[in-house]
Amino acid sequence: AKFKEGLSKTRDSFAEKINDLLSRYRKVDEEFFEELEEILIQADVGVQTVMELVDELKLEAKRQKLEDSESLKPLITEKFVELLHSTAGNQQLNMASDGLTVILFVGVNGVGKTTTIGKMAHMFKNQGKKVMLAAGDTFRAGAIEQLEIWGERAGVDVTKHQAGSDPAAVIYDAIQATRKRDIDVLLCDTAGRLQNKVNLMQELNKIYRVIQREIPGAPHETLLVLDATTGQNAFSQAKTFNEATGITGIVLTKLDGTAKGGIVIAISNELGIPVKFVGLGEKLDDLQPFDAEQYVYALFS
Numbered sequence: 001a002k003f004k005e006g007l008s009k010t011r012d013s014f015a016e017k018i019n020d021l022l023s024r025y026r027k028v029d030e031e032f033f034e035e036l037e038e039i040l041i042q043a044d045v046g047v048q049t050v051m052e053l054v055d056e057l058k059l060e061a062k063r064q065k066l067e068d069s070e071s072l073k074p075l076i077t078e079k080f081v082e083l084l085h086s087t088a089g090n091q092q093l094n095m096a097s098d099g100l101t102v103i104l105f106v107g108v109n110g111v112g113k114t115t116t117i118g119k120m121a122h123m124f125k126n127q128g129k130k131v132m133l134a135a136g137d138t139f140r141a142g143a144i145e146q147l148e149i150w151g152e153r154a155g156v157d158v159t160k161h162q163a164g165s166d167p168a169a170v171i172y173d174a175i176q177a178t179r180k181r182d183i184d185v186l187l188c189d190t191a192g193r194l195q196n197k198v199n200l201m202q203e204l205n206k207i208y209r210v211i212q213r214e215i216p217g218a219p220h221e222t223l224l225v226l227d228a229t230t231g232q233n234a235f236s237q238a239k240t241f242n243e244a245t246g247i248t249g250i251v252l253t254k255l256d257g258t259a260k261g262g263i264v265i266a267i268s269n270e271l272g273i274p275v276k277f278v279g280l281g282e283k284l285d286d287l288q289p290f291d292a293e294q295y296v297y298a299l300f301s
């Protein structure tokens with residue numbers, strides 16, 4: 001229900017257009033598929049993905065001898081789910097089998113990184129885990145205070161240094177603190193300076209070295225936070241961050257605020273990075289694990 005509600009903007013515009021298309025064309029032909037392509041591209045599904053998808057639909061329609069448009073609808077949903085499953089890989093979070101799990105959050109300012117960390121802290125706490133936050137964005141004014149506010153909301157501790165200090169040192173201290181307090185999950189904020197890719201890489205590399213030295217096998221996830229309302233911009237951020245550092249999953253925020261929720265499909269398919277969580281609002285419990293079936297059915301039904 002939450003998924004359906006959160007995706008209502010995308011669903012309204014998308015489902016309306018699809019249904020309109022289906023009612024105008026009783027028989028599927030070349031023109032029908034062209035219009036379908038147009039609708040999918042407008043929903044930010046991504047040109048490459050749309051081409052693949054529509055080609056497959058054409059083939060499958062031919063194979064099954066489907067000629068009327070209504071019988072094509074279930075096939076479209078089926079293909080979407082298939083695509084998300086085959087390309088998005090593992091949507092589950094990778095957790096330490098024993099001991100501390102370290103999750104690193106990267107992404108540019110304003111995408112909802114701090115909010116997502118707060119929400120995820122809340123989620124783990126509800127699962128009975130002990131959580132700590134590390135204020136690794138020492139660069140942006142106010143970032144530390146903002147993380148503390150979310151720490152308070154979620155009821156978890158925050159390890160911090162002064163603004164301007166070395167982020168890798170903050171993370172190092174946080175790891176030491178988790179040992180004393182028997183923490184299960186450490187969520188690390190980082191600065192999102194995309195303007196300078198070299199700086200970003202150096203800073204992240206240093207953080208990685210510290211984490212890997214302290215906890216073999218960590219970080220268990222490097223999650224890129226992207227704002228769904230920025231459409232193709234989110235797509236190019238994903239590309240750049242993925243080149244700068246190995247992204248293991250994406251959190252797509254503000255899906256509730258866009259009619260172009262098709263971006264989930266484009267990112268998963270064209271970059272091969274799984275979308276692991278989606279943000280569907282501003283509150284603590286507005287974070288949902290991404291579920292391909294629920295997502296596609298929320299869009300089409």
Ligand code: GDP
Nearest residue numbers: 109110111112113114115253254279280281282
């Ligand atoms: P940061 O700069 O990346 O840390 O971004 P913030 O966490 O401060 O979030 C920026 C703004 O986006 C805030 O006003 C949040 O309330 C809002 N926001 C974050 N996630 C979501 C979401 O999933 N849905 C909506 N509607 N707003 C969100």
